[in-house]
Amino acid sequence: MTAEPRPWLAPSASGPVAATVRLPGSKSMTARALVISALAGGPSVIEAPLRARDTMLMAAGLRALGVDVDTGADDRWAVRPAAPRGPARVDVGLAGTIMRFLPPVAALADGTVEFDGDPHARNRPLRPVVEALRSLGVAIEASPAGGLPLTVHGTGLVEGGEAVIDASGSSQFVSGLLLSAPRFAKGLTLRHEGPPVPSAPHLRMTTHMLRAAGATVDESVPDVWTVEPGALRGSTWTIEPDLSGAAPFFAAAAVTGGAVTLAGWPADSWQPVDRMAELFTALGAEVTRSDAGLTVRGTGTLRGITADLSEVSELTPVFAALAALAEGPSELRGVAHIRGHETDRITALATELGKAGAGVTEFPDGLRIVPGALRGTTFETYADHRMAHAAAVVGLAVPGIHLADVGCTSKTLPEFPELWAGLVSRS
Structure with a gap:
């Protein structure tokens, strides 16, 4: 509400x-740190996080998937990862980060995960993420527009491989897929086809943070990102203003x-x-x-x-x-x-x-x-x-x-x- x-x-x-x-800390960095920490192989700490509606809903969404996210202290959050699981319901509010970052996590869950949010959230573009996940074998029900309300039928495994996406509507389409890609069985090679991807610095933030957690990411070819399968390290993240x-x-x-x-x-x-x-x-x-x-x-x-x-x-x-x-x-x-x-x-x-x-x-x-x-x-x-x-x-x-x-x-x-x-x- x-x-x-x-x-x-x-x-x-x-x-x-x-x-x-x-x-307070960067929303973009806090959101990425939460997702990477939730998928890591050990516990993480997020120092100087942003405590605001978007990030608290992100933490709540990860908790719904079974991850232990302790946001009790304003200046230091603790994340203890767990295998994502359903059934679960995620309230995205009006946050692009949640509606684009968490469906790939939900695809890794064992069970059904439902997503919805504020009324206008149903108008925000999401189809490219949905179609990319479907091309990777994930079963998803979406609105006629390809967005919210959304139901992801997770099986506990995403095979991964290659996918094509038009990310001209938001760099978050790419970031959302890359953040979960180390946990895909074959990793992910993601190719953008379409007008230029906006907000390139946010994409660089995603790849920098993945590498900092131990992921192998190749972005040497323009508009192509390759993430190798592998474990992510638990980390201490210090969030910038x-x-x-x-x-x-x-x-x-x-x-x-x-x-x-x-x-x-x-x-x-x-x-x-x-x-x-x-x-x-x-x-x-x-x-x-x-x-x-x-x-x-x-x-x-x-x-x-x-x-x-x-x-x-x-x-x-x-x-x-x-x-x-x-x-x-x-x-x-x-x-x-x-x-x-x-x-x-x-x-x-x-x-x-x-x-x-x-x-x-x-x-x-x-x-x-x-x-x-x-x-x-x-x-x-x-x-x-x-x-x-x-x-x-x-x-x-x-x-x-x-x-x-x-x-x-x-x-x-x-x-x-x-x-x-x-x-x-x-x-």
């Missing part, structure tokens, strides 16, 4: 913000001409920090790394940009908000697949930024945004945490931006309203 909406007035900044923020979750806080520095430091940023990251830094620099901000963390400083200039966001599509809502506040027009392209995210983010951004007074043209794969005289409005959030982040960024400079529901931020950062209010109070 989804919670009652929480209307919220986005606070406006009275001057430059200056703050150091500490954010969430870069996508940090984006609105960095945007606050750019909008107000202030400075925001994300503390605890590692020297070597598995997240696309370089690409994010390039984009903020193009907008007119300064990005630096030091022992204190990762810092974005506004310069008093916010330029329009033309950018391909295909590698960092999660940042599109925040960068669209920045584009609406910039000095000139922007084009943000390469993100057709975000129409299949928590909502159709392209249409939602066009609608809500247009209501606030920006001139927005919608393309199949992105947006052209022409800044205008922005005004207060009620910003619908579509049960989408990133839409709430975009509204909050606009609200920094535009009084009267009301969010229809700030509660949707609990998906990845439950404390967002309090952190944001604290940040803006330091302006």
Whole structure:
């Protein structure tokens, strides 16, 4: 069940913000660490995990399959693997990670596993994963659209081998199959055929983490991934702060001409920090790394940009908000697949930024945004945490931006309203 909406007035900044923020761990890393740990040959520890709706539902889904996942401590989770088993029911919420990562795990289960989630989750694309698993001999019942509700009839074994997939709709289609592939009897050679796979950094995160757990992964041929069968090691995973979750806080520095430091940023990251830094620099901000963390400083200039966001599509809502506040027009392209995210983010951004007074043209794969005289409005959030982040960024400079529901931020950062209010109070 989804919670009652929480209307919220986005606070406006009275001057430059200056703050150091500490954010919870990466959703993407936490989800992958949970799945790899569940399939490993021994116990694992996940340090500094993200405690939010998506990751707690992932942990609950693995528990339903018989895995011992102890999330009692905020800063240290323990996972004791077990052979997946049914019968089980998994609530995916609205999480792409769960609906795409756990059906391959369920295929390894001995028994039947049912999947469903929030109403809009049934609209999110899943067919490529379903068809790839079927081609590997897994019995699956799916909706007419090839998605939720879904029933996987596991036999305790997936033979594996070769499969072809069109992953142009989401890199999670590939990641979900690769994460379970070491447990397939013959491993997996997965070939992508179709338009480019988006969010390549997330695929690299998957293969890096698999290798760190002892898997043999070959991605030397473009659009082909080969995972050898073999045991995964129990590991200690230290989760990085969430870069996508940090984006609105960095945007606050750019909008107000202030400075925001994300503390605890590692020297070597598995997240696309370089690409994010390039984009903020193009907008007119300064990005630096030091022992204190990762810092974005506004310069008093916010330029329009033309950018391909295909590698960092999660940042599109925040960068669209920045584009609406910039000095000139922007084009943000390469993100057709975000129409299949928590909502159709392209249409939602066009609608809500247009209501606030920006001139927005919608393309199949992105947006052209022409800044205008922005005004207060009620910003619908579509049960989408990133839409709430975009509204909050606009609200920094535009009084009267009301969010229809700030509660949707609990998906990845439950404390967002309090952190944001604290940040803006330091302006």
